[in-house]
Each structure stands twice: as structure tokens, then as C-alpha cells.
Amino acid sequence: MELELIASGKVREVYAVREDPTKLLMVATDRISAFDCIMDRLVRDKGRLLSAISATAFRAVGDKYRTHFLDIPTNIPGEFVGRATLVRRAEMVPVECVARGYLVGSAWEAYHNTGAVQGVVLPTGLSFGDRLPEPIFTPTTKETTGHDRPLTSQELRDTHGVELAQHLEALTKGIYVTLSDWFLANGLTLVDTKFEFGWVDSELVLADEIATPDSSRIVRGEPGADPEWLDKQLLRDWLIGKGFRGSGEVPSLGDDLISSIQDAYREVYESLSGALFSQWPGESAEYGEVAT
Numbered sequence: 001m002e003l004e005l006i007a008s009g010k011v012r013e014v015y016a017v018r019e020d021p022t023k024l025l026m027v028a029t030d031r032i033s034a035f036d037c038i039m040d041r042l043v044r045d046k047g048r049l050l051s052a053i054s055a056t057a058f059r060a061v062g063d064k065y066r067t068h069f070l071d072i073p074t075n076i077p078g079e080f081v082g083r084a085t086l087v088r089r090a091e092m093v094p095v096e097c098v099a100r101g102y103l104v105g106s107a108w109e110a111y112h113n114t115g116a117v118q119g120v121v122l123p124t125g126l127s128f129g130d131r132l133p134e135p136i137f138t139p140t141t142k143e144t145t146g147h148d149r150p151l152t153s154q155e156l157r158d159t160h161g162v163e164l165a166q167h168l169e170a171l172t173k174g175i176y177v178t179l180s181d182w183f184l185a186n187g188l189t190l191v192d193t194k195f196e197f198g199w200v201d202s203e204l205v206l207a208d209e210i211a212t213p214d215s216s217r218i219v220r221g222e223p224g225a226d227p228e229w230l231d232k233q234l235l236r237d238w239l240i241g242k243g244f245r246g247s248g249e250v251p252s253l254g255d256d257l258i259s260s261i262q263d264a265y266r267e268v269y270e271s272l273s274g275a276l277f278s279q280w281p282g283e284s285a286e287y288g289e290v291a292t
Contacts, residue, residue, distance in 0.1 A: 001019070001076050002017070003016065003025055003076070003077075004016045004018055010038050011032070011033060011214065012028050012029065012209075013029065015027065021089070023086060023088060024087050024088075025076065025085070026087055026209075027080050028046070028048070028051050028085075028209075029047045030044055031046075032232070032235060032253075034235045034236050035239065035246030039253050040250060040253065041252065041258065043261050045265075045266075045284050046262070048082040048083045048282050049213075049262075049265040049268075050213075051072065051082065051085050052082070052273070052277065053212045054069075056272050056273045057179060057272070061178050061206070061210075064178060065171070065175055065178070066204075066206065067210075068088040068089075068198065068205050068206070068207040070086040071085075072085060072281065079285065081281050081283075082280055090198025090199060090200045092196060092197070092198040093160070093164070093168070093197050093198060095141065095142055095156065095196075096139060096142050096195075097137070097168050097195045098140060098192065098193070098194045099137060099173060099192060100135060100138055100191075100192040101135045101191060101192060102129060102131050102223050104217060104227070117136060117138055118151065118152050118153075120138070122136075127225070129222075129224045135173050135180075137168075137169045137172050137173055139151045139153075139156050139168070142196070156169075168197060171195075171197065171206070175195060175206060179211050188218055188219070188272070189218065189222055190217075190218060191216070191219055191223055192216065193217070194215050195210060196208035213264060214232050216231060220267075230267055230268050231268075234260055235253075238257050
């Protein structure tokens with residue numbers, strides 16, 4: 001497979017497959033970011049774990065929803081094996097489609113202050129970590145630089161048209177429910193998550209990564225007032241405890257924190273797949289540069 005690097009993000013790199021312009025290879029590195037900043041240390045095996053979880057999730061929803069996922073290839077450079085996903089090239093919709101099933105994070109802060117989340121009015125009397133009566137759709141812009149901006153459903157319609165906005169909302173909620181049921185059946189809770197969609201052959205398909213601890217909040221059991229996070233919230237909480245929220249000098253990650261992140265991501269994969277991560281393709285090795 002002949003590859004050409006066409007994009008490099010905070011965590012992933014995207015390669016064009018020269019012999020087939022309809023396909024892309026998405027490579028997940030061991031970099032980790034939070035508050036739009038890349039951390040100073042790699043999290044060993046993180047790229048392989050992200051690819052493993054996302055592939056497992058794509059296969060779980062693939063019978064019900066169209067996706068861009070094709071395969072986890074092995075006929076690629078050795079350092080990519082196990083951390084690379086072969087996908088169909090899609091014309092991406094520039095919207096982060098967020099589904100929330102529980103009241104945590106910025107949704108809790110908004111509800112606590114206004115009783116609503118991005119224009120969605122919620123019942124009174126809810127507490128942090130409570131399950132919502134039904135999942136809500138809280139989209140954001142997808143910015144190339146800076147922070148994504150929250151959108152109300154009406155703003156999404158005004159920007160992208162009523163038909164596409166309604167389609168994105170229906171798909172987001174439907175896929176979230178499917179994944180949430182799957183998580184619960186395996187002892188985990190998908191608290192919230194974000195999806196991206198793109199056009200392939202005039203059809204809107206699920207793209208990017210899905211159900212990973214980078215793109216979702218995941219807990220063991222129910223969230224409650226003191227959740228056992230199995231996702232990147234571990235890093236966010238640690239950074240906030242250090243007084244860092246995206247400005248100033250980025251704290252250096254400690255060994256214990258890195259181990260906790262590794263263990264959490266591995267638990268998500270093994271719980272969902274029923275397989276040991278040691279059986280996943282590729283070798284345990286760092287890959288990719290880290291900003292300093």
C-alpha cells in the first residue's frame with residue numbers, strides 16, 4: 001500500500017492511498033491532548049487502543065448504520081500496524097454531533113445555571129450524573145483553530161439547512177442509543193459521545209472515530225455523583241487540579257497518570273470486545289512526535 005500524508009492533527013494522521021483515491025488510512029498516534037493542547041509525553045499503546053475500540057464499535061453498529069469503516073489492515077508499514085484504520089474517503093460535514101445521556105460536564109454547568117443545555121430545556125430537580133429522560137443532541141461547530149462553538153438546534157438549521165440538521169440529529173440520537181445499550185450490556189456506561197458524519201456516494205455515513213475514551217465520557221457502572229472515569233476525563237480532572245485549563249504552561253504528565261489512562265482505555269476495549277488487548281495486532285511501541 002503506497003501512502004501519502006495529507007493531514008496531521010493533535011492525535012491522528014491521515015494518509016491518502018495512492019492506488020485507490022476512494023480510500024484513506026487514519027493512523028492514531030500515542031499523543032494525548034486536552035483543552036486543545038498536546039501533552040508533553042506519549043501514552044504508550046494509546047493509538048492502538050483507540051483504533052481497537054473504534055473498530056469494535058464500528059462493527060457493532062455496522063449492521064444498522066452506514067459507516068466509512070473498512071478494515072484494520074496489516075499490509076502497511078510496521079509502525080502503523082494495529083493503530084491504522086482503512087476507511088472510505090468522505091466529504092465531511094463540519095459539525096461535531098454530540099449526544100448526551102447523562103448530566104455531567106458542561107451540560108451540568110449549563111443546566112445548573114439556566115435549566116437548559118444549548119436550548120434544550122430539561123426537567124427541574126436533576127443532580128450531577130443523573131440519567132436524562134432521553135438523550136439530547138448538543139452540536140458544536142468544528143473549528144480548524146481555536147475552540148468549537150456550541151450550537152442550538154435552530155442555529156444548526158440556519159447554518160446547514162433544516163433537512164441536514166434533522167438528519168444529523170436523528171442519526172446522532174439513534175447511534176447513541178444503539179451504542180449505549182451495547183455498553184450497558186458489557187458493564188459500562190456511555191455517558192456522552194461525539195460523532196462526525198460525511199458524504200460518501202451521496203449518502204451520509206458515520207465517520208471519524210466512535211465510542212473511544214478520547215471522544216466520549218465512559219464510566220464503570222452508573223455515573224452518579226463520583227464517577228469512575230475510563231476516558232480522557234482522567235486527564236482533564238488532573239490538569240484542572242494543577243490549575244491548568246488551556247492557558248499557561250502545560251503541566252508535565254506523571255507516570256501514575258499515564259498508567260491510569262492506559263489501564264482505563266484497555267479496560268474499555270477488553271470489556272466491549274471480550275478479547276485481551278495483548279491479542280490486538282501491532283507491537284507496543286511509541287509512534288509520532290510530541291510538541292514541546
